[in-house]
Amino acid sequence: MSTIQHNLDSINHELNSFETKFGRPTGSVQLLAVSKTKPIEAIEQAIEAGHRCFGENYVQEGVDKIQYFNEHYTEKNLDWHFIGPIQSNKTKLIAENFDWVHSIDREKIAKRLSDQRPSEMAPLNVLIQVNTSGEQSKSGIDPEEVLKLAQYIDALPNLKLRGLMSIPANVSQYSEQLAAFNALKDLKISLESTINSIDTLSMGMSGDMQAAVEAGSTMVRIGTAIFGARDYSNLN
Ligand SMILES: *Cc1c(COP(=O)(O)O)cnc(C)c1O
Numbered sequence: 460m461s462t463i464q465h466n467l468d469s470i471n472h473e474l475n476s477f478e479t480k481f482g483r484p485t486g487s488v489q490l491l492a493v494s495k496t497k498p499i500e501a502i503e504q505a506i507e508a509g510h511r512c513f514g515e516n517y518v519q520e521g522v523d524k525i526q527y528f529n530e531h532y533t534e535k536n537l538d539w540h541f542i543g544p545i546q547s548n549k550t551k552l553i554a555e556n557f558d559w560v561h562s563i564d565r566e567k568i569a570k571r572l573s574d575q576r577p578s579e580m581a582p583l584n585v586l587i588q589v590n591t592s593g594e595q596s597k598s599g600i601d602p603e604e605v606l607k608l609a610q611y612i613d614a615l616p617n618l619k620l621r622g623l624m625s626i627p628a629n630v631s632q633y634s635e636q637l638a639a640f641n642a643l644k645d646l647k648i649s650l651e652s653t654i655n656s657i658d659t660l661s662m663g664m665s666g667d668m669q670a671a672v673e674a675g676s677t678m679v680r681i682g683t684a685i686f687g688a689r690d691y692s693n694l695n
Pocket of ligand 1: 493495516542626664665680681682683
């Protein structure tokens with residue numbers, strides 16, 4: 460068994476135990492394997508182990524991997540999620556290659572992604588990134604602005620608004636983690652009453668997975684615990 464397969468098994472096991480502990484249906488929390496900076500071979504090992512959903516932060520790196528797997532793994536049905544910050548000159552590559560985007564934080568980016576999504580592809584699944592940590596975090600929009608952006612996205616033809624994502628400030632206290640995640644859950648509930656396609660809460664990473672599952676996460680994003688520590692020295 461590869462190290463990656465072993466790691467995936469133990470995280471899936473841990474996730475299942477949290478689902479049980481908090482009365483969540485088994486399998487209701489999806490594991491997104493964050494493969495940024497990791498080579499093709501690492502992703503191949505995860506695919507061998509049965510994994511299908513991968514998250515990438517850097518556009519060109521992600522697109523290179525997607526194109527490689529489109530050529531070599533046509534029957535495998537992989538799902539590619541873009542989870543990094545988005546510059547407007549990169550939206551076209553994202554729209555043409557990814558299945559999901561977690562990090563929408565402004566109308567301009569949403570509009571470009573919709574305009575640039577090829578018509579033969581399914582609508583791009585998108586999440587609004589929300590800053591639930593106030594001044595401790597600079598990424599994501601303020602909670603008060605979410606409804607307006609959600610309504611804007613809901614009216615765009617080639618995007619499907621699936622929910623919300625957050626990267627809370629790195630706090631070790633469980634009660635603080637839970638409070639940040641509960642804030643995102645409450646926002647999701649308020650959106651569900653006006654937008655039918657909302658079903659996703661992307662929250663929880665290696666250090667706060669349990670609190671995320673307790674608060675209602677439907678997708679946790681895990682990198683290091685699956686693929687090992689990252690080396691950024693080859694990246695430009
Ligand atoms: C890198 C990254 C992760 C995974 O982080 P790990 O600490 O390696 O588990 C999750 N979410 C986002 C948005 C990331 O950029």
